[in-house]
Amino acid sequence: MTQTQEEQKHAVAQAAIQYIPTGSIVGVGTGSTANYFIDELAKIKHKIDGAVASSDDTAQRLRKHHIEVLDLNNVSELPVYIDGADEITEHLHMIKGGGGALTREKIVAATAKKFVCIADQSKLVGVLGTFPLPVEVIPMARSYVARAIVQQLGGRPVLREGFITNNGNVILDVHGLEILNPIELETDLNQIAGIVTNGLFARRGANVLLLGTDNGIRIIDI
Numbered sequence: 016m017t018q019t020q021e022e023q024k025h026a027v028a029q030a031a032i033q034y035i036p037t038g039s040i041v042g043v044g045t046g047s048t049a050n051y052f053i054d055e056l057a058k059i060k061h062k063i064d065g066a067v068a069s070s071d072d073t074a075q076r077l078r079k080h081h082i083e084v085l086d087l088n089n090v091s092e093l094p095v096y097i098d099g100a101d102e103i104t105e106h107l108h109m110i111k112g113g114g115g116a117l118t119r120e121k122i123v124a125a126t127a128k129k130f131v132c133i134a135d136q137s138k139l140v141g142v143l144g145t146f147p148l149p150v151e152v153i154p155m156a157r158s159y160v161a162r163a164i165v166q167q168l169g170g171r172p173v174l175r176e177g178f179i180t181n182n183g184n185v186i187l188d189v190h191g192l193e194i195l196n197p198i199e200l201e202t203d204l205n206q207i208a209g210i211v212t213n214g215l216f217a218r219r220g221a222n223v224l225l226l227g228t229d230n231g232i233r234i235i236d237i
Contacts, residue, residue: 023227044098112149112214156209
């Protein structure tokens with residue numbers, strides 16, 4: 016039976032609950048699929064000790080459900096992080112940051128023991144890069160970084176107009192990339208002065224993908 020994209024998102028959000036240990040603190044991502052997960056998490060909030068949010072929007076939604084939001088600096092252990100992706104491969108490498116929260120998402124993902132990605136089937140791709148790659152940049156370095164990306168790596172960086180990240184920075188969305196080696200590109204981008212981080216989650220990819228499909232949930236686990 017064919018499921019809509021929203022039904023697939025809702026299904027994987029529900030399925031992610033089984034990955035939450037009782038009495039744990041949960042890392043929570045940002046975006047439409049993560050929002051479905053927050054709504055599901057609210058149903059078991061009595062079983063968890065709180066959550067770490069990857070954005071101000073996520074923190075606000077968690078608090079609306081009366082889930083305690085904790086500062087990551089005060090959390091000694093984060094068993095699991097649940098978040099979506101803008102693109103993901105079967106190797107569980109991702110592009111993230113369409114919602115602009117890539118830096119905090121990357122920090123929470125790095126802290127967590129397990130990263131469970133939840134996504135609908137449209138997000139699974141053979142090669143990353145059709146979705147523009149977000150790069151968070153210190154404002155004074157915007158022009159320099161854009162030139163460096165063009166000269167060193169190719170692609171077409173475009174300023175995300177009217178958008179400032181929770182960290183006070185700007186985002187360049189890099190179009191026209193075919194990312195055959197995401198780990199290498201993630202590393203190369205991080206060497207350009209002025210880049211805070213980029214939206215490639217390859218060095219620390221997901222551990223598990225819950226993919227919503229027309230035939231139910233497909234689990235990819237590496």
